[in-house]
Amino acid sequence: GESVGLHLPTLSVQEGDNSIINCAYSNSASDYFIWYKQESGKGPQFIIDIRSNMDKRQGQRVTVLLNKTVKHLSLQIAATQPGDSAVYFCAESDGGATNKLIFGTGTLLAVQP
Amino acid sequence: NAGVTQTPKFRILKIGQSMTLQCTQDMNHNYMYWYRQDPGMGLKLIYYSVGAGITDKGEVPNGYNVSRSTTEDFPLRLELAAPSQTSVYFCASSEGLAGGTGELFFGEGSRLTVL
Numbered sequence: 001g002e003s004v005g006l007h008l009p010t011l012s013v014q015e016g017d018n019s020i021i022n023c024a025y026s027n028s029a030s031d032y033f034i035w036y037k038q039e040s041g042k043g044p045q046f047i048i049d050i051r052s053n054m055d056k057r058q059g060q061r062v063t064v065l066l067n068k069t070v071k072h073l074s075l076q077i078a079a080t081q082p083g084d085s086a087v088y089f090c091a092e093s094d095g096g097a098t099n100k101l102i103f104g105t106g107t108l109l110a111v112q113p
Numbered sequence: 114n115a116g117v118t119q120t121p122k123f124r125i126l127k128i129g130q131s132m133t134l135q136c137t138q139d140m141n142h143n144y145m146y147w148y149r150q151d152p153g154m155g156l157k158l159i160y161y162s163v164g165a166g167i168t169d170k171g172e173v174p175n176g177y178n179v180s181r182s183t184t185e186d187f188p189l190r191l192e193l194a195a196p197s198q199t200s201v202y203f204c205a206s207s208e209g210l211a212g213g214t215g216e217l218f219f220g221e222g223s224r225l226t227v228l
Contacts, residue, residue, distance in 0.1 A: 032210060032215050034215065034217075041222075042221060042222070043117075043203055043205075043219035043220055043221050044156070044219050045219075046216045046217075046218075049214060049215065049216060089155055089156070093210075093215055097163065097209075098144070098161060098163055098169070099144055099209045099210055099215050099217075100146070100158060100171065101158075101215070101217055102158070103148075103155040103157075104155050105154060105155045106154070106155050
């Protein structure tokens with residue numbers, strides 16, 4: 001079936017370094033991708049999204065890259081801060097009328113001071 | 114705006130009991146969703162709704178029911194609770210991609226334990 005998975009379940013980085021979180025997806029019909037951040041005990045928070053007609057999108061300190069050829073998505077966080085410590089999820093949608101998001105397992109980002 | 118509000122935040126149930134998780138949103142979103150999240154795992158879609166009066170099954174609907182009588186409310190009903198339903202439940206809403214973004218706005222979650 002359709003699935004979204006992550007390469008690295010845990011990522012440890014030094015404060016100030018750049019972080020890269022990777023995600024593979026299997027549904028070639030997916031048209032919309034989104035990254036969420038989830039802090040302990042809280043609901044997921046939107047970070048950034050990208051549609052399949054783009055290969056890169058930038059936000060504040062974050063960049064999402066989409067490679068449709070290999071069905072790969074990544075989230076880059078510049079100058080990682082302790083407040084970035086959280087679990088990060090990628091999710092995909094076929095962009096249809098229901099806007100259902102299918103989530104991956106998640107990557108724990110641990111920022112070391 | 115309060116966004117998406119879920120109640121209760123915590124609940125302990127005995128096996129076989131039933132309960133309803135409440136969800137309400139004040140953003141006038143047509144799309145609403147219920148997800149469950151098991152420890153250390155991602156979110157699995159239980160049910161969703163694209164508008165009042167319309168609901169459909171997601172990835173893991175067994176043991177649950179929903180209704181959508183108004184745009185604002187999307188309650189999730191657990192019938193005959195089982196230990197396998199111990200999880201954190203998240204409600205979300207969205208204006209849909211036609212509105213410009215497919216972002217889902219999530220509530221803070223309802224932690225359910227079935228003993």
